[in-house]
Amino acid sequence: xxxxxxxxxxxxxxxxxxxxxxxxxxxxxxxxxxxxxxxxxxxxxxxxxxxxxxxxxxxxxxxxxxxxxxxxxxxxxxxxxxxxxxxxxxxxxxxxxxxxxxxxxxxxxxxxxxxxxxxxxxxxxxxxxxxxxxx
Amino acid sequence: xxxxxxxxxxxxxxxxxxxxxxxxxxxxxxxxxxxxxxxxxxxxxxxxxxxxxxxxxxxxxxxxxxxxxxxxxxxxxxxxxxxxxxxxxxxxxxxxxxxxxxxxxxxxxxxxxxxxxxxxxxxxxxxxxxxxxxxxxxxxxxxxxxxxxxxxxxxxxxxxxxxxxxxxxxxxxxxxxxxxxxxxxxxxxxxxxxxxxxxxxxxxxxxxxxxxxxxxxxxxxxxxxxxxxxxxxxxxxxxxxxxxxxxxxxxxxxxxxxxxxxxxxxxxxxxxxxxxxxxxxxxxxxxxxxxxxxxxxxxxxxxxxxxxxxxxxxxxxxxxxxxxxxxxxxxxxxxxx
Numbered sequence: 319x320x321x322x323x324x325x326x327x328x329x330x331x332x333x334x335x336x337x338x339x340x341x342x343x344x345x346x347x348x349x350x351x352x353x354x355x356x357x358x359x360x361x362x363x364x365x366x367x368x369x370x371x372x373x374x375x376x377x378x379x380x381x382x383x384x385x386x387x388x389x390x391x392x393x394x395x396x397x398x399x400x401x402x403x404x405x406x407x408x409x410x411x412x413x414x415x416x417x418x419x420x421x422x423x424x425x426x427x428x429x430x431x432x433x434x435x436x437x438x439x440x441x442x443x444x445x446x447x448x449x450x451x452x453x
Numbered sequence: 454x455x456x457x458x459x460x461x462x463x464x465x466x467x468x469x470x471x472x473x474x475x476x477x478x479x480x481x482x483x484x485x486x487x488x489x490x491x492x493x494x495x496x497x498x499x500x501x502x503x504x505x506x507x508x509x510x511x512x513x514x515x516x517x518x519x520x521x522x523x524x525x526x527x528x529x530x531x532x533x534x535x536x537x538x539x540x541x542x543x544x545x546x547x548x549x550x551x552x553x554x555x556x557x558x559x560x561x562x563x564x565x566x567x568x569x570x571x572x573x574x575x576x577x578x579x580x581x582x583x584x585x586x587x588x589x590x591x592x593x594x595x596x597x598x599x600x601x602x603x604x605x606x607x608x609x610x611x612x613x614x615x616x617x618x619x620x621x622x623x624x625x626x627x628x629x630x631x632x633x634x635x636x637x638x639x640x641x642x643x644x645x646x647x648x649x650x651x652x653x654x655x656x657x658x659x660x661x662x663x664x665x666x667x668x669x670x671x672x673x674x675x676x677x678x679x680x681x682x683x684x685x686x687x688x689x690x691x692x693x694x695x696x697x698x699x700x701x702x703x704x705x706x707x708x709x710x711x712x713x714x715x716x717x718x719x720x721x722x723x724x725x726x727x728x729x730x731x732x733x734x735x736x737x738x739x740x741x742x743x744x745x746x747x748x749x750x751x752x753x754x755x756x757x758x759x760x761x762x763x764x765x766x767x768x769x770x771x772x773x774x775x776x777x778x779x780x781x782x783x784x785x786x787x788x789x790x
Contacts, residue, residue: 402618
């Protein structure tokens with residue numbers, strides 16, 4: 319890549335920091351050049367988030383239909399799988415899977431709910447009602 | 454407490470941390486590209502059967518932690534590297550290091566990294582930053598991919614040092630044990646060693662998932678993605694590949710440009726070995742990766758998406774595999790002058 323071809327499309331990262339790219343100058347010598355983003359990767363990231371939003375919406379629907387507990391919604395919202403959630407809460411994976419059932423979730427102690435709330439960076443009340451605050 | 458440490462922005466977190474931690478000892482000689490090349494940072498791997506964020510597990514760089522370890526080892530620098538079961542002990546140890554005047558590298562997860570924009574926060578646990586001081590409850594943080602420095606309170610830092618999931622850092626902390634002078638001759642030997650290791654990783658790992666054969670194999674697989682996964686999911690897979698290739702920390706072109714810069718700098722230490730010429734092959738490879746990314750973007754944006762388009766995408770990778778094979782075979786055949 320030539321130095322003057324380093325793309326400068328503004329990404330959400332570009333608003334906070336430019337990134338270092340390695341590119342060649344007119345003599346073919348490598349130099350560093352700052353880039354504020356590249357449209358190709360901005361759309362790649364948008365594509366990934368579009369998929370995540372679909373998953374979150376599908377999870378919410380499942381919870382509303384009583385097919386899953388609110389944990390499923392927050393797992394999708396926080397991009398977690400069972401293993402990651404087990405890691406953050408200290409529960410076993412099989413326990414997390416059990417807690418994904420609404421009837422089991424409804425019997426969980428405040429103590430256990432608090433662990434989930436912490437893992438999702440939310441509050442117990444918000445956890446139960448699938449309420450999210452932008453952060 | 455504040456330590457004599459200067460923040461320098463880099464393209465990639467681990468080679469940036471390595472270069473910055475060795476800056477004083479090397480008198481600024483161990484630049485980011487040198488750290489990347491000596492650490493044999495260039496790689497390609499597509500691990501089948503594993504999914505990351507519901508997409509393919511593809512990496513363009515070597516395993517996390519290897520660049521720092523290998524670079525220090527090649528330069529004969531003793532390393533302190535520790536992981537912790539207890540969060541309290543991890544913090545006490547960090548504070549002791551800072552008290553003793555050591556700036557230290559920390560492996561962290563990016564999901565709860567407060568200064569990253571939300572769009573960039575995934576459960577990726579192999580990010581690296583340097584802690585170089587403490588002010589009350591706040592740690593002074595030098596993240597090499599950022600233009601400036603940042604501050605994190607003890608809870609924020611603990612959270613990312615003990616991020617969970619694949620490659621969880623477990624408080625991993627590392628730093629060079631002493632500020633030893635690095636000689637040019639050591640750098641020359643280290644460059645040769647790094648190239649040799651990288652040649653092995655790209656040409657000689659058995660199986661078809663890693664190195665040049667991994668790129669070829671991915672190219673063949675991509676041609677089948679449209680039928681096998683459906684257009685939407687195939688697009689998501691390509692988007693993930695492009696992110697691994699171009700996202701923050703690669704320097705562009707899936708680290709191929711950093712490696713090109715490494716070979717140019719290596720040429721100054723080891724003239725007469727045509728390293729600068731070989732560098733231009735990596736520039737070409739990087740350019741082709743980016744051309745392929747533009748094509749991939751056409752697919753995940755929905756502008757194109759026929760089987761022919763997937764065939765073209767696969768062919769790009771086959772062509773790249775052939776170019777990188779030539780480049781590494783040329784490096785392999787060097788009789789050092």
